[in-house]
Amino acid sequence: MEASNAATGSVRFLLNPAAGRWGAAARLDRLRVLASAAGAGLVVSKSGADIAVQARRAVADGVARLVVAGGDGTMHQAAQGLAGSDCALGVVPLGTGNDLAGTLGIPADFEAAAGRALTGGVRRLDLVRVEGTVCIGYAGVGFDSEVTRFANEVKRLRGPLVYVYAVLHTLTTFKPPAMRVVHDAGIFEGRVMFAVLANLPRFGGGMRIAPAALPDDGWLDLVIVRQLSRLRLLAVFPKVYRGTHVTHPEIQIVRTRRAEITLDREMTLYGGGEPVATHAAGLPFVAEVMPGALRVVA
Numbered sequence: 001m002e003a004s005n006a007a008t009g010s011v012r013f014l015l016n017p018a019a020g021r022w023g024a025a026a027r028l029d030r031l032r033v034l035a036s037a038a039g040a041g042l043v044v045s046k047s048g049a050d051i052a053v054q055a056r057r058a059v060a061d062g063v064a065r066l067v068v069a070g071g072d073g074t075m076h077q078a079a080q081g082l083a084g085s086d087c088a089l090g091v092v093p094l095g096t097g098n099d100l101a102g103t104l105g106i107p108a109d110f111e112a113a114a115g116r117a118l119t120g121g122v123r124r125l126d127l128v129r130v131e132g133t134v135c136i137g138y139a140g141v142g143f144d145s146e147v148t149r150f151a152n153e154v155k156r157l158r159g160p161l162v163y164v165y166a167v168l169h170t171l172t173t174f175k176p177p178a179m180r181v182v183h184d185a186g187i188f189e190g191r192v193m194f195a196v197l198a199n200l201p202r203f204g205g206g207m208r209i210a211p212a213a214l215p216d217d218g219w220l221d222l223v224i225v226r227q228l229s230r231l232r233l234l235a236v237f238p239k240v241y242r243g244t245h246v247t248h249p250e251i252q253i254v255r256t257r258r259a260e261i262t263l264d265r266e267m268t269l270y271g272g273g274e275p276v277a278t279h280a281a282g283l284p285f286v287a288e289v290m291p292g293a294l295r296v297v298a
Contacts, residue, residue: 128288133276151163
């Protein structure tokens with residue numbers, strides 16, 4: 001891990017007020033105080049796309065550390081501007097799932113997280129690149145992407161409970177697609193619930209989908225869940241939070257640096273809780289690892 005460089009370079013804060021179902025907006029006044037005490041600038045994003053714009057601007061301005069307050073979707077957008085740069089991402093978790101913060105050991109407490117973002121050491125993380133978009137934690141398509149889409153639409157719930165509700169709702173209508181996956185170790189073909197390329201062990205608010213995944217080893221953990229009945233999926237689902245689902249006979253995990261995923265219908269691939277790409281039947285999603293592409297405060 002690199003030593004802290006916050007004292008030798010400029011720092012800027014970036015708040016996404018929409019994070020956590022707009023709960024993050026309540027932190028604005030306190031963030032102003034923290035930024036002022038640190039001699040740092042503060043920017044409030046206007047939209048998801050604006051987060052990436054502000055991250056690119058920070059890089060162009062030579063900012064050494066961009067302290068971003070928001071959820072995993074916010075961090076996903078910030079990574080679009082920070083990937084491949086020398087500007088480090090400081091994470092202040094204010095979202096629904098906060099899986100990146102949980103993996104990095106960032107405190108859930110707002111004040112403690114902000115302090116860590118300012119003074120903590122810097123390490124490099126790998127990224128998942130899907131065509132022109134980078135993803136910090138995972139890129140997935142199938143049941144999980146449909147769950148994420150619905151979770152993003154839910155307005156009356158907050159926190160990880162949103163994902164549990166979304167799973168149960170999506171289960172009633174989801175029809176497993178036929179999928180072909182070309183990866184470093186071979187080819188998979190069959191009807192599946194979903195496929196995920198994971199760079200972090202957890203997603204969806206604490207689900208340990210790929211418990212052995214490491215964020216900085218130059219590999220992705222490809223998790224393929226074959227077609228399951230609703231009852232069998234419900235039986236397996238609680239095990240995902242402990243990471244004990246990996247022994248199920250219908251779950252396959254392989255390590256790869258690259259994968260091509262082709263489906264028999266149009267679907268949208270998601271990463272970091274955000275839609276990444278929508279492809280028609282027969283047109284593959286192409287994903288690969290980007291070793292050490294993002295500097296983060298951990």
